[in-house]
Amino acid sequence: MLPIDGNSSQTNMLVWVVLAVVVLLGLLFRFPYFFQDVRYVFKKLKLRRLILKHMQTNYTILDRFTDAVKTHPHKPFVHFKDETFTYRDADKLGNKVARVFLQSGQVREGDTVAMFLANEPMFLWLWLGLAKIGCSVALLNYNIRSRSLLHCFSCSGAKTLVAAAELRDAVEEVLPSLLEQQVRVYILADRSDTSGVESFKDKMSQASSEPLSKDLRSHVTLQSPAVYIYTSGTTGLPKAAVLTQAKLWGMSWLQLSSGVNSKDVIYVSLPLYHSSGFLGFTGAIERGITLALRSKFSASQFWDDCRKYNVTVIQYIGETVRYLCNTPQKLNDRSHKVRLAIGNGIRADVWRNFISRFGNIEIREFYGATEGNFALMNYSGKIGAIGRDTFLHKKFFPYAVIKYNIEKEEPVRDSSGFCTEAAKGEPGLLVTAISVRTPFYGYARNLQQTEKKKLHNVFKKGDLYFNTGDLVRIDEDNFVYFQDRVGDTFRWKGENVATTEVADVIALADCIKEANVYGVQVPGQEGRAGMAAVSLRDGQKFDSADVFKHIQNFLPAYARPRFMRIQSSLDVTGTFKLLKVKLVEEGFDPNLITDPLYFLDEKEKNYIPLTQDIFSGLTSGKIKI
Template sequence: MIRLGYRWLKRIQKNPPITILDIFLEKVQKHPEKPLILFQEEVYSYRDIDRWSSQVARVLQSHVGMKEGETVAVFLKNVPAYIWVFMGMEKIGCTMACINYNIRSKSLLHVLSSCEAKVVLTTPDFQAVIEDVLPTLNHEGVRVFYLSDDSPTAGVEALLGRIKSSSAEPLPVSFRAHITSKSTSLYIFTSGTTGLPKAAIITHSKVLQAINIFRLCGVHSNDIIYIPLPLYHGAALSGVVSCIDIGATFVLPPKFSVTKYWDDCRKYHVTVVQYIGEIMRYVCNAPKKDNDHKHSVRIAVGNGLRGEVWKEFLNRFGPIHFYEMYGATEGNAGFVNYTGKVGAVGRTNFFHKKLINFELIQYDIEKDEPVRDKKGCEPGLLVTKITKNAPFEGYAGDLQKTEKKILRDVLKKGDCYFNSGDLLMQDREGFIYFQDRVGDTFRWKGENVATTEVETTLAGVSFIQEVNVYGVPVPGHEGKIGMAAMRLKEGLPFDGKKLYDHAKDYLPNYAIPRFIRIREALEITGTFKQCKGHLVKEGFDPAIINDPLYFLDDSEKCYVPMTQEIFSSITEKKLKL
């Protein structure tokens, strides 16, 4: 860590600073024909990505009119274009906003506005989504382009033909002359603790910190890395830039598929896999096969892996070394469990504490705030000190939400700490364990769900007076699943079909509440915040809840009355969620 930290400091202190683009171009010179991306039956070498990125950079600059410092939003699935667009924007000093392709309508308009995107690059796969918001984008001066040969949408130009015919010669450094280590390289969107998605500012300096992940885990240039996470995800992009830094090759599946997981690993001779806990649970739940042990995977790098899934994975698939990590997209510090202790996200000691300045402070979940006393702090909520070398860059265009993540005067007057919003625990041996999230966010299907965003969306249904959204734990599943307690408008009945249609139209699948609880009144705190604690504890068991309960039944395309039979099927893992 000390060696990598020193290397990072040297790079960002240069004038101009070393960026991920410089590292990429260095690898292009070193081994131009080496594969960088393996995508289905296609192979893209370092030189291929370099040439494509130069071509798209020229088109964005000369035809589209992008200038250094401006933002291009990328609304794409997992395709190689994601990487050459990223490198292309680096070549002309533009910022790439990585948009979650599951979001729709108001949420999509919000994220594009928050990062001040001038242009959206997408494909005809999202024709309906784009056409839904296109009038508003046109009004706001945001232009949309398809990375395809033809456009099915009036007013949206297809750029791929122009890109293919443009020059692939290197671009002059003068095109990115004003880039510093503090310039924004990426916007990665996080649900955070409240409201609509927030654009976390990822500077060039922070990208250079992210590239150390695989080096810390013993990954080398001969490895083939499997990255099945969506590329709008901070972890996936960290994996990509880390792969570039060590000069390795990565496999990019179009999306995660449990049935193709090990087949892909064998086909491409994968030696390192990147994961989130939910992926490993799916893999463990797949039917057992005789060849489960037949693969080349030696290392797994990721986060959110539950202890029991970890043990089951090792028993079933063999001695793979897991490097479980902890970190937040916008955070200023993290942990790596380099010892492989099952369930831990890291380990601290005297030297580690000197390198990463963090505290675990007592937290009042009911009041949703840290507890302060004369001693200062108690274990619980992870906070990390904000310093020159560990800054918190905050969120684009949202000073209020940036300030909300900063705790001041924690240990002594004048200090500043980043509030992670996560509860962690440390044992006597110094191992650190993730416990839970606090505030108005829960995690499901590997995604953060902001309850206030879901509440705002559901409030648009005609028969709902008030709604309170929260996550409830489900046996055998990672994270928490969405549940909504609601008060109906006087005289109006609950309409399960209407609510189902509205939720499907306006929310990504992972954010749609699976359970509905009808209440006569919704409790609030003295500061008018929705009370969630006791609702979370009561869960969705019809045997202990007297209120009417409903369950989202995809086969019926409707919310249906919750029965003890449905409850048993879920708890016994017979019914898939």
């Protein structure tokens, strides 16, 4: 054997280093996102292990909050208008809320309480207080009314309702039904003159703010429901998606995954009843940071708020970013401390415009359904993408993009009955594996709708997948792009609109026999605007003013169809399912449609004939909707 001297050993080492560098450079050239992909998956695996650790000790988001109170009691927790509440303030106010419910004698550990209010600090104190006594909370959309309000309240299983004072009329409209069900109703006021409605704030002001025993929630585990958040999903009426304590942890780590640190201040102007807004709140708890809360999004006040509260992180949905870009340009557009934006639904052109105008803000576009068991994040900064498709990610968090028949509204299956994956560049249905590690909790008190979201025997007999209801496309570089929603739901103004629910309301108008509701694309707008093809009752004419008044009374603004198409009869399949594909393709173009068309005019408070001039105004952007 030849002797190995020191110089030879160093030479060999140098050769190996050079080879390693060459291989590394080649790897980076061939797979430029390799290390980002690996780091993302490892981070998700680390968070999965952390959830398992929390499960062993039943450590919840509330426990994280109480630890934060001990660690930095005087740190600002919430800025709202001209008020600031510290972590200790929030803790004491939560204790007061908890005692009001305990003293009522009706609310106990394991119960569900429904909250019906807009963004305000009281929303946060209510959730904290109810969590302290082991209760889950149903977050009702404050836009809903009448039958929808009763439906959403009932499907949560709640027996107590807490509503904002400004929503008193909406509560009183359904009060007889609530009292019939022996529901206890509170209004956030110092007094109530309505029989069957109790005041809340006076009781809260008299309650003790002393700490409560953890024994009051001793039976809460990470498998216990923490929150019910309503989603139209893709299968009709609003449903209460179940967020367990474990799922709430997973979703609250969005800020951590996006790069939020303990010194950040996050601005939340999205509704707290939505998962995005609510997770801005719980994510702030997880990070131990300050939350700047606004009652409602305002494009004109957005950057002034960011400057006022020294905001460094903002949340968005696609529409809010577009609204910001559409405001008049100002000299101080880049005068702010915002470094990071977290959200979903931003169009590529709006993305470019946003960073060009407001500065090099890092955008973390993510994908995930409230009730889903899977999430994607655009960690590479690729404009327009929602994430990346990688072998490693798919290995540990199984998912697939399968061929989908839009006309039949079902996955394409081969002769063996199994699904096939969509080709690169081909839009397909995103489905995610359901397992012990990636569970799907479904909807409260709605087994039928829970089952409708499951796909059996997708690639082999016995497997089980969650149907996201979303069409996505994977390009040649493995970036994933959102394409559209399928089924009965479309998005408009940041809300999911359930076509079945809207059609049911329209059909109650005196002159209308049937309604087929769908979403149509409008140039320059995110999502799809609502349109209804309707047939009239025998001998009736289209009473546009009456239909407008009816729709205004029973549907929130975002769900009101912008267009009406009057047909002699509605086209159906052999199984009497309404056909929509051709209607969607034709949209509201009077050049393609001979049926009478109408446009919702808010100023006239009427549906007016859709003329060629109105059509041109809508497609050019001169007429706003």
